[in-house]
Amino acid sequence: MTNAIEIKGVFKSFDGKRGRNLVLDDVSLSIAAGTFVTIVGASGCGKSTLLRIVAGLESADGGIVLVGGKEIAGPGVDRAMVFQDYSLFPWLTVAQNVLFSRRLSANKYDNLALERDAEEKRAASLISLVGLSASQDLYPSQLSGGMRQRIAIARALMSKPSIILMDEPFGALDAQTREVMQDLVLDVVEQEGTTIMFVTHDVEEALYLGTQVVLMSPHPGRIDTIYDVPLPKKRDEQMRIDPQFLQLKRTVMERIRDTVGLSLDRSAVGSIEAGA
Numbered sequence: 668m669t670n671a672i673e674i675k676g677v678f679k680s681f682d683g684k685r686g687r688n689l690v691l692d693d694v695s696l697s698i699a700a701g702t703f704v705t706i707v708g709a710s711g712c713g714k715s716t717l718l719r720i721v722a723g724l725e726s727a728d729g730g731i732v733l734v735g736g737k738e739i740a741g742p743g744v745d746r747a748m749v750f751q752d753y754s755l756f757p758w759l760t761v762a763q764n765v766l767f768s769r770r771l772s773a774n775k776y777d778n779l780a781l782e783r784d785a786e787e788k789r790a791a792s793l794i795s796l797v798g799l800s801a802s803q804d805l806y807p808s809q810l811s812g813g814m815r816q817r818i819a820i821a822r823a824l825m826s827k828p829s830i831i832l833m834d835e836p837f838g839a840l841d842a843q844t845r846e847v848m849q850d851l852v853l854d855v856v857e858q859e860g861t862t863i864m865f866v867t868h869d870v871e872e873a874l875y876l877g878t879q880v881v882l883m884s885p886h887p888g889r890i891d892t893i894y895d896v897p898l899p900k901k902r903d904e905q906m907r908i909d910p911q912f913l914q915l916k917r918t919v920m921e922r923i924r925d926t927v928g929l930s931l932d933r934s935a936v937g938s939i940e941a942g943a
């Protein structure tokens with residue numbers, strides 16, 4: 668299978684209070700086309716920075732990123748990004764927000780009307796795919812957080828990107844809405860065949876969504892472990908309580924704690940309570 672994303676030897680530093688802060692240290696990662704890869708790791712390990720570099724929103728100090736075999740030189744229509752804060756235009760309706768990211772090709776002015784018609788149809792079908800047909804004339808302020816994030820996903824899909832980069836997209840949602848959104852994004856991805864790179868703090872979310880979970884360690888940010896998720900492609904709620912799933916969740920959480928030196932020795936807590 669071809670790799671949709673190839674990250675090769677990426678370095679990145681930022682200026683910090685005590686001089687240059689090495690945030691990504693020789694990070695390499697290959698993401699196969701059509702896969703759903705989730706990135707987890709302790710706060711500050713460079714997950715968002717890595718995602719922003721792949722998006723072309725941040726440049727690397729060293730190394731290269733290839734998308735579809737070509738080195739990136741900035742943002743491109745082949746990659747769409749979904750952030751935690753929805754980033755919708757408040758003055759546009761649901762339908763207008765989705766249509767906004769249409770891919771108008773400048774050399775097709777002859778077919779403009781035809782193209783606009785096709786784009787409106789695609790926007791309507793994406794709005795229907797995310798379950799918001801009845802709300803297409805509403806404005807973002809009239810919608811719940813979950814509904815806004817559905818529009819953000821529909822909008823990201825509008826330009827038919829081969830890759831969607833998601834940075835904690837469900838981080839601001841309540842637990843129930845979050846689970847609904849997870850299933851929605853899986854369905855959408857299956858239908859559209861998009862490759863996903865998804866950053867999250869939530870290990871359960873990472874395992875439920877990802878075909879692979881990439882764990883990064885901090886100071887400096889490095890790839891620590893890549894876990895293959897041994898679940899059937901079609902996920903369902905029952906898998907969240909599957910013993911194998913729960914065991915892997917525990918393993919990943921413990922490894923994240925290890926990477927920041929936070930492993931809990933509970934017997935030590937017991938001895939403190941006993942006054943030892």
Ligand SMILES: Nc1ncnc2c1ncn2[C@@H]1O[C@H](COP(=O)(O)OP(=O)(O)OP(=O)(O)O)[C@@H](O)[C@H]1O
Nearest residue numbers: 681682690708709710711712713714715716717868
């Ligand atoms: N533009 C910037 N300027 C200076 N430092 C930055 C900048 N962006 C990120 N950093 C620093 O780089 C490090 C990694 O940040 P990043 O947001 O990539 O981590 P993260 O793993 O996504 O964190 P979190 O899980 O808390 O969102 C942090 O120490 C952060 O303070």
